[in-house]
Amino acid sequence: MSSVKEYMHDLWSQRDVEVSFTCPHCKNISATWLKVPGDQGEHYEEVFCEYDEDEDAWTVIIRHDEYGWSAELEKAPDVDVTIKVDDTYDDYEEPEPEPDAYGIFRRALADWRSNVRELGTPFGASSRNRMLFVTAYSILEAYLSDAIIGAAVEDVAVQRQMLKLDGLKDKQISLETILDNPDIVKEMVKTTLQGMSFHNLRAVNSICESCFGKPILPRDKDDRALVMKSVDKRHDCVHRNGVDKEGNTHDDLTDDYLQKLGDIFAAMADTLDNAIRDKQAEKFFENLDDDDDPFDKA
Secondary structure, three states: OOHHHHHHHHHHHEEEEEEEEEOOOOOOEEEEEEEEEOOOOEEEEEEOOOOOOOOOOEEEEEEEEOOEEEEEEOOEOOOOEEEEEEOOOOOOOOOOOOOOHHHHHHHHHHHHHHHHHHHOOOOEOOHHHHHHHHHHHHHHHHHHHHHHHHHHHHOHHHHHHHOOOOOOOOOOOOHHHHHHOOOHHHHHHHHHHHOOOOOOHHHHHHHHHHHHOOOOOOOOHHHHHHHHHHHHHHHHHHHOOOEOOOOOEOOEOOHHHHHHHHHHHHHHHHHHHHHHHHHHHHHHHHHHHHOOOHHHHO
16 A cells, blocks of 8 residues: 555544543543544554643553454553544545635624624623633634635645645655546545644644735734634633633633624635635636637637
């Protein structure tokens, strides 16, 4: 099997697995989702306990055979490790990205703004505001994913730029592989993007700039700082109940903050949509230039 075939096989065979265990050091429950090869009998993953930051990661041994899945800690085999395997996508073909990603985003953001007005509070530490904050990120991430993947699978020029991504730039494809699957590059790009965390706005910004010619992060330094800091806040709100690593509660998620962040997300989406449309227009006019002039045949 060629390296590319092995790479694609590894991606397609991955399973979403949740492991949880009581940390032997701090006695807190540590749980995390992992992507593991579904066709390997034994697999090792490093899992950090988010409550015990002074200790090294725990090595989790994940085993899979005809009887099912099991897991244990390499250095603490007596600790019970619970493992759950997500079988949701068995025999399920991944749908194509939504064709009207930008329109869906605008409607979803409008509904979100209504929710902020109705449910948001002036108190930035409230659980309501925290949930509204995370919802705004979900709306943006869904749009970025659909828009970028949708543009990539339709445009060879965009795919060519995507080949510079980590995980793709060092891959080489044999002629035999191309014969077996002429769409192998498009599939590799799509699969790599689907494995990306679209709340990593710095990485997304880099992709937009290199592939569509425009960065999407705000040019205003204050707005840019606000949105970049919001990335870590999102992590804390999703995984730490709104508390950072130092134990400080994010108490600045006021309704005004939420509306401001919504404005920034709207501007980012607008920038990306315009950039994708410009790319599509360039391709259209290039195709016109490539056509023979009908009057030359007269």
